[in-house]
Amino acid sequence: MDSPLGRLPSVDLVLRSCVGAALIERFGRASATQAVRQSLARAREVVRQGGEPSDAEVIGAEALARLEGEAVSTLRPVFNLTGTVLHTNLGRAQLAQAAIEAAVRAMREAVALEFDLSNGKRGERDEHLRALVCELTAAEDATVLNNNAAAVLITLNTLAGRGQGAVVSRGELIEIGGAFRMPDIMARAGARLVEIGTTNRTHAKDYEAALAEGDIGLVLKVHTSNYRVEGFTKEVPAPELAAIARRAGVPLVNDLGSGTLLDLSRWGLRHEPTVREAVAEGADLVTFSGDKLLGGPQAGFIVGRRDLIASINRNPMKRALRVDKIRLAALEATLKLYRDPDRLAERLPTLRFLSRKAEDIARTAQALEAPLARALGPGYAVSVTECASQIGSGALPLDTLASAGLAIRPVDGRGSALERLASALRRLPVPVIGRVSEGALVLDCRCLEESEAFARNIAALDAGAVDALA
Numbered sequence: 266m267d268s269p270l271g272r273l274p275s276v277d278l279v280l281r282s283c284v285g286a287a288l289i290e291r292f293g294r295a296s297a298t299q300a301v302r303q304s305l306a307r308a309r310e311v312v313r314q315g316g317e318p319s320d321a322e323v324i325g326a327e328a329l330a331r332l333e334g335e336a337v338s339t340l341r342p343v344f345n346l347t348g349t350v351l352h353t354n355l356g357r358a359q360l361a362q363a364a365i366e367a368a369v370r371a372m373r374e375a376v377a378l379e380f381d382l383s384n385g386k387r388g389e390r391d392e393h394l395r396a397l398v399c400e401l402t403a404a405e406d407a408t409v410l411n412n413n414a415a416a417v418l419i420t421l422n423t424l425a426g427r428g429q430g431a432v433v434s435r436g437e438l439i440e441i442g443g444a445f446r447m448p449d450i451m452a453r454a455g456a457r458l459v460e461i462g463t464t465n466r467t468h469a470k471d472y473e474a475a476l477a478e479g480d481i482g483l484v485l486k487v488h489t490s491n492y493r494v495e496g497f498t499k500e501v502p503a504p505e506l507a508a509i510a511r512r513a514g515v516p517l518v519n520d521l522g523s524g525t526l527l528d529l530s531r532w533g534l535r536h537e538p539t540v541r542e543a544v545a546e547g548a549d550l551v552t553f554s555g556d557k558l559l560g561g562p563q564a565g566f567i568v569g570r571r572d573l574i575a576s577i578n579r580n581p582m583k584r585a586l587r588v589d590k591i592r593l594a595a596l597e598a599t600l601k602l603y604r605d606p607d608r609l610a611e612r613l614p615t616l617r618f619l620s621r622k623a624e625d626i627a628r629t630a631q632a633l634e635a636p637l638a639r640a641l642g643p644g645y646a647v648s649v650t651e652c653a654s655q656i657g658s659g660a661l662p663l664d665t666l667a668s669a670g671l672a673i674r675p676v677d678g679r680g681s682a683l684e685r686l687a688s689a690l691r692r693l694p695v696p697v698i699g700r701v702s703e704g705a706l707v708l709d710c711r712c713l714e715e716s717e718a719f720a721r722n723i724a725a726l727d728a729g730a731v732d733a734l735a
């Protein structure tokens with residue numbers, strides 16, 4: 266009767282123990298009961314294998330550890346030290362303080378989202394951004410959708426969704442990544458892809474010939490965000506293309522990708538075509554993202570001709586692709602920062618990171634060299650290094666920004682040591698994401714502003730354990 270299995274406590278006994286009470290207090294009775302059952306099942310297994318039966322406190326502690334583990338969000342904040350500022354897999358733009366506060370207010374309160382406060386009638390959600398976007402881009406009208414992929418999809422569907430042709434140069438039939446391929450989007454939008462020219466050269470006469478065939482819904486110009494064809498190339502400049510499309514009575518749509526609202530050369534970056542320029546060059550519609558160079562939350566804008574925007578707004582897809590009040594609030598606050606370009610780099614994290622000088626970044630790296638070396642122990646050599654950051658999200662793909670960071674090398678470099686170090690850094694309370702380059706794990710400090718929080722975080726590295734890995 267005193268079998269080892271019989272010496273295990275009951276679920277009830279564990280729940281009535283000290284740790285059991287704590288479990289119920291923190292996670293509720295249902296979760297606590299389930300976790301204790303799981304721990305007991307494991308304990309029974311241990312006993313069957315010939316192990317000792319655990320007591321109520323041990324089983325309760327195990328259940329607590331499991332529930333605590335499950336309570337941690339998988340959408341964890343991380344230190345993005347990859348050197349890619351707008352890292353799509355790490356959530357792209359970090360929002361400005363003003364945008365965060367606006368989003369929080371919109372989450373907490375009822376807001377006049379589609380409500381006209383002047384007359385008490387139903388309003389339009391695009392109203393909150395329309396004037397602001399038009400002011401910043403000199404466009405006639407504007408609308409906003411879930412993301413730029415949605416903006417492109419609804420534009421194609423509205424202008425060519427009944428099988429009309431969408432004329433695109435073969436040099437611009439891009440894949441953005443994450444299954445966003447221009448030909449696939451076209452097919453789903455119901456448009457007929459009319460490819461013209463070749464990968465490296467497309468001429469005015471190619472557009473003219475396609476337009477002469479008739480039943481064309483739009484001419485699409487796509488900013489080849491993530492690659493560049495160099496050498497023997499030819500593309501038709503936007504103003505010339507606009508004139509060709511206008512003569513044929515067909516709208517020209519320019520998918521810019523990154524929505525740059527101001528000339529970045531002002532901050533020492535390479536000039537990237539701005540939305541205002543694309544509008545001025547004669548595009549009838551321009552589409553761009555909210556969370557790339559613009560530095561806001563995920564969104565897609567369409568700006569341009571009022572009649573075309575009105576047709577887009579009548580498309581039932583608009584309802585399926587619209588943005589919610591939280592993002593509208595964050596977008597409005599982000600766009601308002603652009604009214605004061607002098608202080609934009611200070612307030613908008615994306616621009617602040619991108620315009621940071623290498624010397625300043627190097628100072629951050631120098632300050633963290635010793636704390637990092639201490640946390641890693643003698644198995645690793647840490648040094649300050651020059652490195653090159655990227656803008657990311659396809660913007661200016663060939664341009665890199667001079668930066669600085671920390672290079673970590675295993676002292677007696679066995680092959681997998683770096684991978685295991687990278688893995689240990691990902692397991693920190695705030696995971697640290699770097700980049701493996703030339704036998705070192707490089708932590709680019711461009712996006713690192715919270716040096717002290719970083720130092721406290723790496724102090725949690727178990728030096729002994731990391732050392733053993735090396």
Ligand SMILES: *Cc1c(COP(=O)(O)O)cnc(C)c1O
Nearest residue numbers: 412413414490521522523554659
């Ligand atoms: C990034 C990009 C898109 C997709 O935009 P999302 O905001 O990621 O949906 C579309 N077109 C171009 C040219 C892009 O660079």
